[in-house]
Amino acid sequence: MTWHNSLQWLQALVAFDTTSRNSNLALIHHVQGALDGLGVQAELFHSPDGAKANLFATLPAQDGGMQGGVVLSGHTDVVPVDGQPWSSDPFTLTQRGDRLYGRGSCDMKGFIAVALALVPELLALPRRQPLHLALSYDEEVGCMGAPVMIDALVRRGARFDGCVVGEPTSMQVVVAHKGINVYRCRVHGRAAHSSLTPRGSNAIEHAARLICHIRDLAEACAANGPYDECFDVPFTTLTTNEIRGGIAVNTIPDLCEFSYEFRNLPGMSPQRIQAQIDRYVREQLLPRMRREHEGARIDIEPVAAAPALEAAEDAAITQLVRALAADPATRKVAYGTEGGLFQQAGIPTVVCGPGSIEQAHKPDEYVELAQLQACEHFLRRLAQSLQGDGI
Known part of the structure:
Protein backbone atom coordinates (compact mmCIF):
# COMPACT_ATOMS: atom_id res chain seq x y z
CA MET A 1 0.00 0.00 0.00
CA HIS A 177 30.10 19.09 0.30
CA LYS A 178 31.62 22.37 -0.75
CA GLY A 179 30.19 25.78 -0.02
CA ILE A 180 28.70 27.83 -2.86
CA ASN A 181 29.14 31.61 -3.06
CA VAL A 182 27.76 33.65 -5.95
CA TYR A 183 28.48 37.36 -6.54
CA ARG A 184 27.42 39.93 -9.12
CA CYS A 185 29.90 42.60 -10.16
CA ARG A 186 29.13 45.87 -11.97
CA VAL A 187 32.07 47.81 -13.37
CA HIS A 188 31.20 51.47 -14.10
CA GLY A 189 33.48 53.38 -16.45
CA ARG A 190 32.77 56.27 -18.83
CA ALA A 191 31.34 56.11 -22.34
CA ALA A 192 33.04 57.76 -25.33
CA HIS A 193 33.29 57.38 -29.07
CA SER A 194 35.86 54.73 -29.84
CA SER A 195 37.84 57.22 -31.92
CA LEU A 196 38.30 59.26 -28.72
CA THR A 197 39.47 56.40 -26.52
CA PRO A 198 41.39 58.53 -23.96
CA ARG A 199 38.18 60.36 -23.07
CA GLY A 200 36.50 57.19 -21.89
CA SER A 201 37.08 54.45 -19.36
CA ASN A 202 36.41 51.02 -20.84
CA ALA A 203 34.31 49.04 -18.37
CA ILE A 204 34.72 45.78 -20.31
CA GLU A 205 38.51 45.98 -20.31
CA HIS A 206 38.68 46.74 -16.59
CA ALA A 207 36.18 43.97 -15.86
CA ALA A 208 38.47 41.66 -17.82
CA ARG A 209 41.34 42.52 -15.46
CA LEU A 210 39.21 41.54 -12.47
CA ILE A 211 38.04 38.35 -14.18
CA CYS A 212 41.66 37.42 -14.87
CA HIS A 213 42.51 38.09 -11.22
CA ILE A 214 39.73 35.71 -10.18
CA ARG A 215 41.21 33.15 -12.58
CA ASP A 216 44.63 33.68 -11.00
CA LEU A 217 43.14 32.95 -7.57
CA ALA A 218 41.57 29.78 -8.98
CA GLU A 219 44.89 28.62 -10.40
CA ALA A 220 46.59 29.30 -7.07
CA CYS A 221 44.02 27.12 -5.28
CA ALA A 222 44.57 24.34 -7.80
CA ALA A 223 48.35 24.58 -7.50
CA ASN A 224 48.75 25.17 -3.77
CA GLY A 225 45.62 23.80 -2.09
CA PRO A 226 44.50 23.18 0.54
CA TYR A 227 43.35 19.82 -0.75
CA ASP A 228 40.85 17.18 0.31
CA GLU A 229 41.29 14.10 -1.85
CA CYS A 230 37.89 12.73 -0.88
CA PHE A 231 36.34 15.28 -3.28
CA ASP A 232 36.28 14.61 -7.02
CA VAL A 233 37.72 18.14 -7.42
CA PRO A 234 39.93 18.24 -4.31
CA PHE A 235 40.48 22.01 -4.07
CA THR A 236 38.47 25.24 -3.96
CA THR A 237 37.36 26.49 -7.39
CA LEU A 238 36.52 29.97 -8.72
CA THR A 239 34.86 30.69 -12.07
CA THR A 240 33.25 33.56 -13.99
CA ASN A 241 30.25 32.23 -15.87
CA GLU A 242 28.17 35.19 -17.07
CA ILE A 243 29.10 38.55 -18.60
CA ARG A 244 27.29 41.42 -20.32
CA GLY A 245 28.55 44.74 -21.60
CA GLY A 246 28.73 47.19 -24.46
CA ILE A 247 26.17 48.70 -26.82
CA ALA A 248 28.07 49.11 -30.11
CA VAL A 249 31.42 48.25 -31.68
CA ASN A 250 32.35 51.94 -31.96
CA THR A 251 31.40 52.97 -28.40
CA ILE A 252 33.60 52.73 -25.31
CA PRO A 253 31.34 50.89 -22.83
CA ASP A 254 30.53 52.57 -19.54
CA LEU A 255 29.13 49.41 -17.91
CA CYS A 256 30.09 45.76 -17.73
CA GLU A 257 28.33 43.24 -15.51
CA PHE A 258 29.46 39.74 -14.71
CA SER A 259 28.75 37.02 -12.17
CA TYR A 260 31.29 34.75 -10.54
CA GLU A 261 31.15 31.94 -8.04
CA PHE A 262 33.52 30.05 -5.84
CA ARG A 263 33.06 26.66 -4.23
CA ASN A 264 35.10 26.42 -1.07
CA LEU A 265 36.22 23.31 0.72
CA PRO A 266 34.79 22.84 4.21
CA GLY A 267 36.97 24.67 6.67
CA MET A 268 38.13 27.23 4.10
CA SER A 269 36.67 30.67 4.83
CA PRO A 270 34.63 32.10 1.96
CA GLN A 271 35.01 35.54 3.54
CA ARG A 272 38.79 35.32 3.17
CA ILE A 273 38.47 34.37 -0.50
CA GLN A 274 36.18 37.32 -1.20
CA ALA A 275 38.49 39.59 0.79
CA GLN A 276 41.29 38.86 -1.71
CA ILE A 277 39.03 39.96 -4.55
CA ASP A 278 37.96 43.09 -2.68
CA ARG A 279 41.56 43.98 -1.91
CA TYR A 280 42.59 43.74 -5.57
CA VAL A 281 39.69 46.01 -6.53
CA ARG A 282 40.47 48.54 -3.81
CA GLU A 283 44.25 48.64 -4.09
CA GLN A 284 44.92 48.05 -7.78
CA LEU A 285 41.95 48.19 -10.12
CA LEU A 286 40.02 51.22 -8.87
CA PRO A 287 43.09 53.51 -8.67
CA ARG A 288 43.90 52.57 -12.26
CA MET A 289 40.35 53.27 -13.42
CA ARG A 290 40.15 56.59 -11.59
CA ARG A 291 43.22 57.89 -13.36
CA GLU A 292 40.99 57.76 -16.44
CA HIS A 293 37.71 58.79 -14.80
CA GLU A 294 37.27 60.10 -11.25
CA GLY A 295 33.72 58.75 -11.05
CA ALA A 296 34.65 55.17 -11.90
CA ARG A 297 33.43 52.58 -9.45
CA ILE A 298 33.00 48.84 -8.99
CA ASP A 299 29.99 47.41 -7.15
CA ILE A 300 30.10 43.81 -5.91
CA GLU A 301 27.09 42.26 -4.22
CA PRO A 302 26.42 38.75 -2.93
CA VAL A 303 23.68 36.93 -4.83
CA ALA A 304 23.53 33.58 -3.09
CA ALA A 305 25.46 31.56 -0.54
CA ALA A 306 25.18 28.03 0.77
CA PRO A 307 27.67 27.03 3.46
Whole structure:
Protein backbone atom coordinates (compact mmCIF):
# COMPACT_ATOMS: atom_id res chain seq x y z
CA MET A 1 0.00 0.00 0.00
CA THR A 2 2.77 2.43 0.92
CA TRP A 3 4.67 1.71 -2.30
CA HIS A 4 1.61 2.52 -4.38
CA ASN A 5 1.19 5.73 -2.39
CA SER A 6 4.80 6.73 -3.09
CA LEU A 7 4.14 6.58 -6.83
CA GLN A 8 0.90 8.51 -6.43
CA TRP A 9 2.66 11.19 -4.44
CA LEU A 10 5.47 11.47 -6.97
CA GLN A 11 2.96 11.76 -9.79
CA ALA A 12 1.21 14.58 -7.95
CA LEU A 13 4.41 16.43 -7.06
CA VAL A 14 5.90 16.28 -10.56
CA ALA A 15 2.66 17.69 -11.99
CA PHE A 16 3.29 20.98 -10.16
CA ASP A 17 5.59 23.16 -12.26
CA THR A 18 7.73 24.47 -9.42
CA THR A 19 10.54 25.80 -11.59
CA SER A 20 12.31 28.30 -9.34
CA ARG A 21 10.99 31.29 -11.30
CA ASN A 22 7.44 30.18 -10.43
CA SER A 23 5.52 30.05 -7.16
CA ASN A 24 5.52 26.75 -5.27
CA LEU A 25 2.38 27.58 -3.28
CA ALA A 26 0.08 25.19 -5.17
CA LEU A 27 2.34 22.26 -4.26
CA ILE A 28 2.79 23.46 -0.67
CA HIS A 29 -0.96 23.90 -0.14
CA HIS A 30 -1.58 20.44 -1.61
CA VAL A 31 0.86 18.89 0.86
CA GLN A 32 -0.52 20.97 3.72
CA GLY A 33 -4.05 19.79 2.96
CA ALA A 34 -3.01 16.16 2.84
CA LEU A 35 -1.19 16.41 6.16
CA ASP A 36 -4.12 18.23 7.72
CA GLY A 37 -6.36 15.34 6.69
CA LEU A 38 -4.09 13.06 8.72
CA GLY A 39 -4.22 15.33 11.75
CA VAL A 40 -0.74 16.76 11.20
CA GLN A 41 -0.51 20.53 11.38
CA ALA A 42 1.93 22.05 8.91
CA GLU A 43 3.36 25.51 9.41
CA LEU A 44 4.27 27.70 6.43
CA PHE A 45 7.18 30.14 6.31
CA HIS A 46 6.62 32.48 3.37
CA SER A 47 9.10 34.34 1.21
CA PRO A 48 9.25 38.11 1.79
CA ASP A 49 6.93 38.74 -1.19
CA GLY A 50 4.53 35.97 -0.13
CA ALA A 51 4.80 34.19 -3.49
CA LYS A 52 6.50 31.08 -2.12
CA ALA A 53 6.64 29.14 1.11
CA ASN A 54 8.56 26.60 3.12
CA LEU A 55 6.57 23.95 4.95
CA PHE A 56 7.48 22.46 8.32
CA ALA A 57 5.50 19.68 9.99
CA THR A 58 6.14 17.47 13.01
CA LEU A 59 4.97 13.92 13.61
CA PRO A 60 5.09 14.06 17.41
CA ALA A 61 6.44 11.40 19.71
CA GLN A 62 3.88 9.11 21.33
CA ASP A 63 3.87 11.33 24.43
CA GLY A 64 3.21 14.39 22.27
CA GLY A 65 6.81 15.59 22.41
CA MET A 66 7.86 17.93 19.61
CA GLN A 67 11.51 18.55 20.51
CA GLY A 68 14.47 16.50 19.32
CA GLY A 69 14.18 13.78 16.71
CA VAL A 70 15.20 13.88 13.07
CA VAL A 71 14.38 16.33 10.29
CA LEU A 72 13.76 15.02 6.76
CA SER A 73 14.64 17.87 4.42
CA GLY A 74 13.81 18.38 0.76
CA HIS A 75 13.45 21.28 -1.67
CA THR A 76 10.32 21.66 -3.78
CA ASP A 77 11.73 23.79 -6.62
CA VAL A 78 13.17 22.40 -9.84
CA VAL A 79 15.38 23.74 -12.63
CA PRO A 80 13.93 24.89 -15.99
CA VAL A 81 13.20 22.58 -18.90
CA ASP A 82 13.51 25.38 -21.48
CA GLY A 83 15.23 24.19 -24.65
CA GLN A 84 15.77 20.66 -23.40
CA PRO A 85 14.80 17.78 -25.74
CA TRP A 86 12.42 15.80 -23.53
CA SER A 87 10.91 12.57 -24.86
CA SER A 88 7.74 13.08 -22.82
CA ASP A 89 5.98 15.88 -20.95
CA PRO A 90 8.44 16.83 -18.18
CA PHE A 91 5.57 17.63 -15.81
CA THR A 92 3.78 14.31 -16.30
CA LEU A 93 5.36 11.37 -14.49
CA THR A 94 6.02 8.76 -17.16
CA GLN A 95 7.15 5.20 -16.54
CA ARG A 96 9.34 3.46 -19.09
CA GLY A 97 10.68 0.15 -17.87
CA ASP A 98 12.05 0.52 -14.34
CA ARG A 99 12.46 4.28 -14.60
CA LEU A 100 10.13 7.15 -13.74
CA TYR A 101 10.69 10.23 -15.89
CA GLY A 102 9.75 13.80 -15.02
CA ARG A 103 11.31 17.06 -13.92
CA GLY A 104 12.18 16.72 -10.26
CA SER A 105 11.63 12.96 -10.15
CA CYS A 106 15.26 12.62 -9.12
CA ASP A 107 16.07 16.10 -7.78
CA MET A 108 14.36 15.82 -5.40
CA LYS A 109 10.64 15.11 -5.41
CA GLY A 110 11.27 11.38 -5.22
CA PHE A 111 12.54 11.69 -1.65
CA ILE A 112 9.67 13.99 -0.69
CA ALA A 113 7.12 11.62 -2.23
CA VAL A 114 8.38 8.63 -0.25
CA ALA A 115 8.45 10.61 2.99
CA LEU A 116 4.88 11.84 2.50
CA ALA A 117 3.63 8.39 1.52
CA LEU A 118 5.00 6.98 4.78
CA VAL A 119 3.30 9.56 7.03
CA PRO A 120 0.20 7.43 7.85
CA GLU A 121 2.41 4.48 8.76
CA LEU A 122 4.81 6.61 10.78
CA LEU A 123 1.98 8.21 12.74
CA ALA A 124 0.91 4.76 13.89
CA LEU A 125 4.44 3.82 14.90
CA PRO A 126 5.06 4.18 18.66
CA ARG A 127 8.02 6.53 18.68
CA ARG A 128 9.75 8.07 21.67
CA GLN A 129 11.09 10.85 19.46
CA PRO A 130 9.38 13.05 16.86
CA LEU A 131 10.03 13.08 13.13
CA HIS A 132 9.92 16.33 11.18
CA LEU A 133 9.33 17.25 7.53
CA ALA A 134 11.00 20.38 6.13
CA LEU A 135 10.15 21.38 2.54
CA SER A 136 11.83 24.47 1.13
CA TYR A 137 11.67 26.80 -1.85
CA ASP A 138 14.42 28.26 -4.08
CA GLU A 139 17.19 25.79 -3.30
CA GLU A 140 18.13 25.68 -6.97
CA VAL A 141 18.83 29.42 -7.12
CA GLY A 142 21.13 29.62 -4.12
CA CYS A 143 19.37 28.07 -1.12
CA MET A 144 17.29 31.22 -0.65
CA GLY A 145 14.24 29.70 1.04
CA ALA A 146 15.46 27.33 3.74
CA PRO A 147 17.12 30.06 5.87
CA VAL A 148 13.73 31.74 6.34
CA MET A 149 12.41 28.55 7.93
CA ILE A 150 15.54 27.51 9.80
CA ASP A 151 16.09 30.95 11.34
CA ALA A 152 12.49 31.12 12.56
CA LEU A 153 12.70 27.67 14.13
CA VAL A 154 15.98 28.48 15.86
CA ARG A 155 14.64 31.77 17.23
CA ARG A 156 11.75 29.99 18.90
CA GLY A 157 14.10 27.49 20.54
CA ALA A 158 13.31 24.42 18.44
CA ARG A 159 15.78 21.60 19.00
CA PHE A 160 16.62 18.69 16.69
CA ASP A 161 18.99 15.77 17.08
CA GLY A 162 19.81 15.42 13.41
CA CYS A 163 18.81 16.07 9.82
CA VAL A 164 18.82 13.97 6.65
CA VAL A 165 18.81 15.96 3.42
CA GLY A 166 17.36 13.71 0.73
CA GLU A 167 19.29 14.99 -2.29
CA PRO A 168 20.03 12.28 -4.90
CA THR A 169 23.03 10.25 -3.72
CA SER A 170 21.94 6.81 -4.98
CA MET A 171 21.04 6.12 -1.33
CA GLN A 172 24.70 6.39 -0.38
CA VAL A 173 25.87 8.53 2.51
CA VAL A 174 27.41 11.91 1.71
CA VAL A 175 29.15 13.46 4.70
CA ALA A 176 30.53 16.64 3.15
CA HIS A 177 30.10 19.09 0.30
CA LYS A 178 31.62 22.37 -0.75
CA GLY A 179 30.19 25.78 -0.02
CA ILE A 180 28.70 27.83 -2.86
CA ASN A 181 29.14 31.61 -3.06
CA VAL A 182 27.76 33.65 -5.95
CA TYR A 183 28.48 37.36 -6.54
CA ARG A 184 27.42 39.93 -9.12
CA CYS A 185 29.90 42.60 -10.16
CA ARG A 186 29.13 45.87 -11.97
CA VAL A 187 32.07 47.81 -13.37
CA HIS A 188 31.20 51.47 -14.10
CA GLY A 189 33.48 53.38 -16.45
CA ARG A 190 32.77 56.27 -18.83
CA ALA A 191 31.34 56.11 -22.34
CA ALA A 192 33.04 57.76 -25.33
CA HIS A 193 33.29 57.38 -29.07
CA SER A 194 35.86 54.73 -29.84
CA SER A 195 37.84 57.22 -31.92
CA LEU A 196 38.30 59.26 -28.72
CA THR A 197 39.47 56.40 -26.52
CA PRO A 198 41.39 58.53 -23.96
CA ARG A 199 38.18 60.36 -23.07
CA GLY A 200 36.50 57.19 -21.89
CA SER A 201 37.08 54.45 -19.36
CA ASN A 202 36.41 51.02 -20.84
CA ALA A 203 34.31 49.04 -18.37
CA ILE A 204 34.72 45.78 -20.31
CA GLU A 205 38.51 45.98 -20.31
CA HIS A 206 38.68 46.74 -16.59
CA ALA A 207 36.18 43.97 -15.86
CA ALA A 208 38.47 41.66 -17.82
CA ARG A 209 41.34 42.52 -15.46
CA LEU A 210 39.21 41.54 -12.47
CA ILE A 211 38.04 38.35 -14.18
CA CYS A 212 41.66 37.42 -14.87
CA HIS A 213 42.51 38.09 -11.22
CA ILE A 214 39.73 35.71 -10.18
CA ARG A 215 41.21 33.15 -12.58
CA ASP A 216 44.63 33.68 -11.00
CA LEU A 217 43.14 32.95 -7.57
CA ALA A 218 41.57 29.78 -8.98
CA GLU A 219 44.89 28.62 -10.40
CA ALA A 220 46.59 29.30 -7.07
CA CYS A 221 44.02 27.12 -5.28
CA ALA A 222 44.57 24.34 -7.80
CA ALA A 223 48.35 24.58 -7.50
CA ASN A 224 48.75 25.17 -3.77
CA GLY A 225 45.62 23.80 -2.09
CA PRO A 226 44.50 23.18 0.54
CA TYR A 227 43.35 19.82 -0.75
CA ASP A 228 40.85 17.18 0.31
CA GLU A 229 41.29 14.10 -1.85
CA CYS A 230 37.89 12.73 -0.88
CA PHE A 231 36.34 15.28 -3.28
CA ASP A 232 36.28 14.61 -7.02
CA VAL A 233 37.72 18.14 -7.42
CA PRO A 234 39.93 18.24 -4.31
CA PHE A 235 40.48 22.01 -4.07
CA THR A 236 38.47 25.24 -3.96
CA THR A 237 37.36 26.49 -7.39
CA LEU A 238 36.52 29.97 -8.72
CA THR A 239 34.86 30.69 -12.07
CA THR A 240 33.25 33.56 -13.99
CA ASN A 241 30.25 32.23 -15.87
CA GLU A 242 28.17 35.19 -17.07
CA ILE A 243 29.10 38.55 -18.60
CA ARG A 244 27.29 41.42 -20.32
CA GLY A 245 28.55 44.74 -21.60
CA GLY A 246 28.73 47.19 -24.46
CA ILE A 247 26.17 48.70 -26.82
CA ALA A 248 28.07 49.11 -30.11
CA VAL A 249 31.42 48.25 -31.68
CA ASN A 250 32.35 51.94 -31.96
CA THR A 251 31.40 52.97 -28.40
CA ILE A 252 33.60 52.73 -25.31
CA PRO A 253 31.34 50.89 -22.83
CA ASP A 254 30.53 52.57 -19.54
CA LEU A 255 29.13 49.41 -17.91
CA CYS A 256 30.09 45.76 -17.73
CA GLU A 257 28.33 43.24 -15.51
CA PHE A 258 29.46 39.74 -14.71
CA SER A 259 28.75 37.02 -12.17
CA TYR A 260 31.29 34.75 -10.54
CA GLU A 261 31.15 31.94 -8.04
CA PHE A 262 33.52 30.05 -5.84
CA ARG A 263 33.06 26.66 -4.23
CA ASN A 264 35.10 26.42 -1.07
CA LEU A 265 36.22 23.31 0.72
CA PRO A 266 34.79 22.84 4.21
CA GLY A 267 36.97 24.67 6.67
CA MET A 268 38.13 27.23 4.10
CA SER A 269 36.67 30.67 4.83
CA PRO A 270 34.63 32.10 1.96
CA GLN A 271 35.01 35.54 3.54
CA ARG A 272 38.79 35.32 3.17
CA ILE A 273 38.47 34.37 -0.50
CA GLN A 274 36.18 37.32 -1.20
CA ALA A 275 38.49 39.59 0.79
CA GLN A 276 41.29 38.86 -1.71
CA ILE A 277 39.03 39.96 -4.55
CA ASP A 278 37.96 43.09 -2.68
CA ARG A 279 41.56 43.98 -1.91
CA TYR A 280 42.59 43.74 -5.57
CA VAL A 281 39.69 46.01 -6.53
CA ARG A 282 40.47 48.54 -3.81
CA GLU A 283 44.25 48.64 -4.09
CA GLN A 284 44.92 48.05 -7.78
CA LEU A 285 41.95 48.19 -10.12
CA LEU A 286 40.02 51.22 -8.87
CA PRO A 287 43.09 53.51 -8.67
CA ARG A 288 43.90 52.57 -12.26
CA MET A 289 40.35 53.27 -13.42
CA ARG A 290 40.15 56.59 -11.59
CA ARG A 291 43.22 57.89 -13.36
CA GLU A 292 40.99 57.76 -16.44
CA HIS A 293 37.71 58.79 -14.80
CA GLU A 294 37.27 60.10 -11.25
CA GLY A 295 33.72 58.75 -11.05
CA ALA A 296 34.65 55.17 -11.90
CA ARG A 297 33.43 52.58 -9.45
CA ILE A 298 33.00 48.84 -8.99
CA ASP A 299 29.99 47.41 -7.15
CA ILE A 300 30.10 43.81 -5.91
CA GLU A 301 27.09 42.26 -4.22
CA PRO A 302 26.42 38.75 -2.93
CA VAL A 303 23.68 36.93 -4.83
CA ALA A 304 23.53 33.58 -3.09
CA ALA A 305 25.46 31.56 -0.54
CA ALA A 306 25.18 28.03 0.77
CA PRO A 307 27.67 27.03 3.46
CA ALA A 308 29.80 23.95 3.16
CA LEU A 309 28.87 20.78 5.02
CA GLU A 310 31.20 18.47 6.90
CA ALA A 311 29.45 15.97 9.13
CA ALA A 312 31.18 14.78 12.26
CA GLU A 313 31.82 11.05 12.04
CA ASP A 314 31.06 10.62 15.74
CA ALA A 315 27.69 12.39 15.45
CA ALA A 316 24.76 10.11 16.23
CA ILE A 317 22.95 10.95 12.98
CA THR A 318 26.06 10.11 10.92
CA GLN A 319 26.47 6.76 12.61
CA LEU A 320 22.75 5.99 12.33
CA VAL A 321 22.49 6.81 8.63
CA ARG A 322 25.66 4.88 7.87
CA ALA A 323 24.24 1.86 9.67
CA LEU A 324 20.85 2.09 7.93
CA ALA A 325 22.42 2.53 4.49
CA ALA A 326 25.12 -0.07 5.21
CA ASP A 327 27.62 2.41 3.81
CA PRO A 328 30.91 3.04 5.65
CA ALA A 329 32.59 4.91 2.77
CA THR A 330 33.72 8.53 3.13
CA ARG A 331 31.95 10.35 0.32
CA LYS A 332 32.23 14.08 -0.38
CA VAL A 333 30.75 16.00 -3.30
CA ALA A 334 31.31 19.30 -5.11
CA TYR A 335 27.62 20.17 -5.51
CA GLY A 336 25.87 22.00 -2.72
CA THR A 337 22.78 21.25 -0.64
CA GLU A 338 20.85 22.84 2.20
CA GLY A 339 22.75 20.57 4.57
CA GLY A 340 25.28 23.25 5.45
CA LEU A 341 22.46 25.57 6.53
CA PHE A 342 21.12 23.01 9.00
CA GLN A 343 24.61 22.28 10.29
CA GLN A 344 25.27 26.02 10.66
CA ALA A 345 22.16 26.17 12.86
CA GLY A 346 23.66 23.53 15.14
CA ILE A 347 21.80 20.53 13.69
CA PRO A 348 24.07 17.56 12.80
CA THR A 349 23.34 16.73 9.16
CA VAL A 350 24.10 14.16 6.47
CA VAL A 351 22.91 13.79 2.88
CA CYS A 352 21.26 10.61 1.60
CA GLY A 353 18.49 10.22 -0.94
CA PRO A 354 17.20 8.30 -3.97
CA GLY A 355 18.37 8.80 -7.54
CA SER A 356 21.68 9.72 -9.10
CA ILE A 357 22.98 13.27 -9.28
CA GLU A 358 24.02 12.36 -12.83
CA GLN A 359 20.34 12.56 -13.83
CA ALA A 360 19.60 15.86 -12.08
CA HIS A 361 18.89 18.92 -14.27
CA LYS A 362 19.07 16.93 -17.51
CA PRO A 363 16.40 16.33 -20.16
CA ASP A 364 14.53 13.08 -19.47
CA GLU A 365 15.45 13.28 -15.79
CA TYR A 366 14.49 10.02 -14.08
CA VAL A 367 14.60 8.06 -10.88
CA GLU A 368 14.73 4.28 -10.78
CA LEU A 369 11.94 2.38 -9.07
CA ALA A 370 14.53 0.44 -7.09
CA GLN A 371 15.90 3.69 -5.68
CA LEU A 372 12.48 4.76 -4.40
CA GLN A 373 11.97 1.34 -2.85
CA ALA A 374 15.37 1.57 -1.16
CA CYS A 375 14.46 5.02 0.14
CA GLU A 376 11.18 3.74 1.56
CA HIS A 377 13.01 0.93 3.34
CA PHE A 378 15.59 3.39 4.67
CA LEU A 379 13.05 5.92 6.00
CA ARG A 380 10.95 3.21 7.61
CA ARG A 381 13.97 1.88 9.47
CA LEU A 382 14.98 5.43 10.40
CA ALA A 383 11.60 6.03 11.97
CA GLN A 384 11.78 2.70 13.79
CA SER A 385 15.13 3.72 15.27
CA LEU A 386 13.35 6.62 16.99
CA GLN A 387 11.55 4.15 19.24
CA GLY A 388 14.58 4.25 21.53
CA ASP A 389 15.78 6.93 23.91
CA GLY A 390 17.92 8.72 21.37
CA ILE A 391 19.41 8.44 17.91
